[in-house]
Amino acid sequence: MAENFFLEMEHISKTFPGAKVLDDIELRIRPGEVRALMGENGAGKSTLIKILGGIYQMDAGGQIKIEGRPVGIRSVGDARAQGISIIHQEISLADNMTVFDNLFMGREIMGSSKLFLDDRKMVSDAQATIDKMDIDVDVRTLVKNLSIAKQQMVEISRALMFNARLIVMDEPTSSLTEIEIEQLFQQIDRLRRAGIAVIYISHRMEEIFRVADSVTVLRDGRLIGTRPVRELSRDELIAMMVGRKLSEIYGKSGENRIGDVCLEVRGFRNARLNDVSFSLRRGEVLGFAGLVGAGRSELARAIFGIDRREHGELLLNGRPVKIAHPADAIRHGIGFVPENRKLEGLFLTNTLRYNMTLPILHRFMGFVGVNRKKEMSIVDKYVHELSIRMTGVDQLVNYLSGGNQQKVVVSKWLLTDEIPNDPARRATQEEILLLASGGNANEDNA
Ligand SMILES: Nc1ncnc2c1ncn2[C@@H]1O[C@H](COP(=O)(O)OP(=O)(O)O)[C@@H](O)[C@H]1O
Ligand SMILES: [Mg+2]
Structure with missing residues (x-):
């Protein structure tokens, strides 16, 4: 039976050095289908998409067909010529240029003299495209002055101007608010109605059930399966992604015991906080919800001693402590994983091992330098405990996926446990980790 597929990818493999x-992945998409591509961080989703988009070349033996015809995709231009547009995790617009310049980049309209660009025509055509999408953007604005959500809308418009038949969105909602996410979903519904196929990459369960027709799951670079969304339960989908049943992952209920109050914040107040109080128990995971700008990160920064507070008290195990500086927080066993881990937490062009052990490197110093064996055994332990996906401990942090970068930051804090006698940790046995996530209240992996 000849099925009507827009895209067929067959026997796709990719080997990076080592x-x-x-x-051997395969993926088939029909026109107007919204396919979620899911899998844990490091599963290979972005790599597969970069092959489709002409950024990476696949290993020999694979094949890509568009409407049944084999095609070679060796560049972004090739992909675009086949009607494939990719919106990558990092926005790829030129942010110092206007929206209309971006929409017309590479295919500018010349005026009748053929000497100058016809700006007026480009502005009106671009504005018409944007208006058709029902979004409130003036095409003469510089891209850098638009919110991430609007930049994404501009990227979708650009794809439409290139007559895209398949638009891929790689983790598009990671820095959007709830309202912006819903607006994006409405655009996706629109694309579906127009017969344009969408591959939607995400690891957020509720989004998949809202927006996708079908789901393809990858795990450790292998294809686990493709299923229609309406036949799939949340638990089944998680089991496909992680390869185990939920009950095996979280253990039986009651296994995680919540203990006494260990941290108390009373009446925190500063420029961004207005009388914030809460208490946290041992073993408890406390989430702070709120819209962007509500003060969640500011609260974490105030607890950790980055931002000043004008008023308020912090108690550890019932005793008031003074935290005026991050060093004070660290001494009391409080760690901080910032929102922008790329800038604040990691040395991206160094290895995973280097990043993990840097804060405690002096502990492995013998008379003849670093004791590599001891260092490795500790690194191995945490790589295993946090299931960090990597090609090896000497992989550059740059090449880890976002979630795995975050795990490295977390492990840096947990590693300080390995050094009970370190003067930097002498004050208490406490361990409180402040995690700031990407500006969104519905992180699955909070
Ligand atoms: N340029 C690269 N060089 C080496 N390894 C890479 C490169 N890009 C990705 N990887 C590795 O490939 C694996 C899959 O990564 P990726 O496709 O980004 O996963 P996902 O998007 O599902 O989180 C990861 O282990 C990652 O470290
Ligand atoms: Mg990715």
């Missing part, structure tokens, strides 16, 4: 990250 690591096979995709192994």
